Amino acid sequence: MAQLEHFSYDNKIVRSFALATILWGVVGMTVGLWIAFALIFPDMNLDTPWMTFGRIRPLHTNAAIFAFVGNGIFMGVYYSLQRLLKTRMFSDFLSKLHFWGWQLIIVAAALTLPLGKMGAHEYAELEWPIDIAIAVVWVVFGINMFGTILKRREQHLYVAIWFYIATWVTVTMLHIGNNLELPVSLWKSYPVFAGVQDALVQWWYGHNAVAFFLTTPYLGLMYYFLPKAANRPVFSYRLSIVHFWALIFIYIWAGPHHLLYTSLPDWAQSLGTVFSVMLIAPSWGGMLNGLLTLRGAWDRVRQDPILKFMVVAVTAYGMSTFEGPMLSIKSVNAISHFTDWTIGHVHIGTLGWNGFLTFGILYWLIPRLYNTKLHSVSLANAHFWIGTLGILFYAIPLYGAGWTQALMWKQFNPDGTLVYPNFLETVTQILPMYAMRAFGGTLYLTGVLIMVYNLVKTMGAGAFIGDEEAEAPALQPHVAHGKEYWHKWIERKPVQMLIVSLIVVLIGGIVEIAPMLLVEDNVPKIESVKPYTPLELAGRDIYIREGCLACHSQMIRPFRSETERYGEYSKSGEYIYDRPFLWGSKRTGPDLHRVGGKYNHAWHYNHMMDPTSTSSQSIMPRYSWLHENILDASDIPAKIRVLQKLHTPYPKGYDKIALKDLEKQAKKIAGELREQLGEDLDDPNLEKREIIALIAYLQRLGTDLSK
C-alpha cells in the first residue's frame, strides 16, 4: 500500500466560476427577456442603436452560451477534475488567468456587440481581437486541465474526464476553423470563405457549438454530479463508454441539417440528416444512463430539489435530442426552418438541460464550498416549480407560433395565389404567443433571482473553505494483470485519448469540408453577378452591424410558397462575393434576397425611419440614426484591398478610386430620393448619410439575375 499523501483542493477557483455563472446567468437571461418584450413593444429599443434587437440578440446568445454556460462548465470541471484525479489543479496562476481572461472576454463582448462591432456568424459574432483572446484563454484552460491530469493520483480517467477532453480539443478545432478571417481594421474583418462555403463552415461550427459546448461538457458534469447528488454509482459504466464514442463521432456530422433545402449540395444535406437521426441513439443512451442512475432513489426526488432539477435537466436533454433529429428530417425541416419552432427547440435545451443542470449543481456545490446547509429548501423547491412553469410557458407558445407561421406562409388559395401574401399578417398573428413566451421568460428569471437570494443567504451563513484538505495514495506505476484491452489502456493515457478523440471528430469534419474545398473551384459563376460597389459594400457592413440577419433571411428555398412570395429561388452563384454569407436562420421579418427593386428608395427611407409608416403594425424597430449618421467610408480602400486578397476581382489599384465611385453612387441615389420625396426631404447632407449606403445595398439584393 502506497503512503498517503496530503494535499488540498482549490475551491477558490470553483467559487469564482460559480459566482460568475450566477452573475452572467442573470445578465444573459435579463437581456433575453428584454428582447423578448422588444418583439412585442419595439419602442423598447429606446431609439438607440445600442438597445436594438439586432445588436442585443447576439449579446443574449453569447451571454447565455459562453458566459452563463461557459462559466458553469468551468465551475463543474474545476471541482470534479481535482476530485476525480485526487490532486490540486496544475497551476493556481493558470486557474486565475483562465478565470479573469474569460471574464474580460465576456466584458469585451458585452461592450462590442451593442456597439455593432461584430461579424455575422451566429454564436461567433465577436471580432478578431476577441477571437484571438478566446483562443489564448482556451489554451490556458487546456494546459491547466492536462497539467492536472498528468500529475494525478488516480490511474484511470473517469468518463466525465473523457467528455472534458473531447470538449477541449473539438472546441479548439471549431473555433479556429470558423474564425479564419482577414482583418480590415481593429474591429472589422472579412471571413476567408464566401457564400456557400462560408455557410457550411459556419454551421459545422454552429451546430457543434451546441454539441461540444452545450452538450458534451455538461454530459461530463452529469456523469459526475448526478451520482454525487443521488449517492448512487452511474447506472451503466459500459453504456457510458458506448455513449461517449458514438456521440462524439456522430455529432460532428450533423451541421448540414441547418442548411436543408438551401444551396448546399444535396448529398451533404442527406448526410447531415442521416447522422442527425442516428444521433438519437447515443443521446438517449446517455439520457437513460442518467435517469437510471436514480434507480432506488426516486423517493428522494420528491423531497430533494437538487435531484428534481437534475431529473428535469436530463429529461429536457432527452426531449431536445429527440426533437433535433426530427427537425433534421427534410420534410419536417421544410416546415420548421426559419420559424419560431427552432427557437422553442433550442430553449428546451438551454433552459431545461443547461439551466436546470447548472442550478442543481449550484444548489449542491455552494453549501459544500461554504461548509453549511442550504439556506432554504422550500425556496429551492419554489425555484424549481417556477422555473419548470417558465420553460413550459416559454416553449409551448413558440411551438404554436412556429406551426402558425409555417402554415400561413404555405397556404394557397384555390386559384394558386397566397392566402397571406402580406408577410406582416403572419407576424401579427403570433404576437399573443410572443407575449406568452415573454411571460414564461419572466417566470424563469424570477426563479433564478430566488436562487440568487437563497445562495447568497447560504454563503452568508457558512464559512468558505478555500483550500480543502484531502489525502490519497501516491500514483502507483501500472502493473498489467494478464491481457489488457486497448480501451483500458487508453483510459489511463490522456494524451492518447485526446489524439483519438481528435481523429474521431476530424473524420466528420474532413468528409464535410473536403468536398467544400473541391467545390471552391466549381461554384457555377453567373456572368451577371458582380462584386459589390463600394457604396453597396458599406451598406452591407451596416446591415451586418445592425444585426439585420437576426430577423431577415437571404435564402429563398425552392418551394412554390417561397418563390411565389419572394421570387426566383436563390442560387449558389449569387453568393460568391458574400463575405460573410447572410442567409440567416430566422424570419421574424420577410426574406430579403430579392428585395432589390421591389420598392423605391423613398419606401426604404421612410421604412427605416419608422417601419409603421409603410407597414402598419410592424414590430421592426426604428433605425432613425441611419438618417443622421454620416457614413464613415475611410476604411473602404482597406476593405477593397482585403477583398482583393481573398480573390474578389476588383481591378488592380481600385482601392485608390473606390471612394470616388462611392460618392458618385451616393449622389445618384440621394438625387433620386429627393425627387421621390420632394419637399418632405430637407437634408443638405443626404448623400453622406448611412441610410443611402443601406438603400444602395438593399436595392442591389437579388437583382444580378435580372441584369
Place this chain on the structure above:
Amino acid sequence: MPLSPIYNDWERTFPSETVGAGVQPLPRHNNELMFKFLLQGEDINWMAVFGLITFVLLFIVIVLVAFFRDSAFMNKMARMPLEEDDAQTAHVDQNHPE
C-alpha cells in the same frame, strides 16, 4: 489604372470575361445552377460511405469492448465519484434533505 467605374456601369469594371475566368458561365435561369446537382459527376459518394462504415466499425468495436470488460473494473470506475475523500465537507450531505 482602370477607368473609374460608376455604380450603373459596373459592366465596364467587371466585363463578363473577367468574372469566373476559365469557367464556362452558365445561363441565368437553369436548374443546373442548383448547387445540389453540382458534384453529381465528381464521384464523392465514397466519402459518405466511408463515414458510415467507419462509424459502424467504431460502434461495433466499442460495444464489444464495453460489454466484455471485467465487471469488477467497471464497478470500480462507476463508483469513482463516490469514493472521494473530502473529509471536511462530507457531513454537508447530512444537511441535505432526505
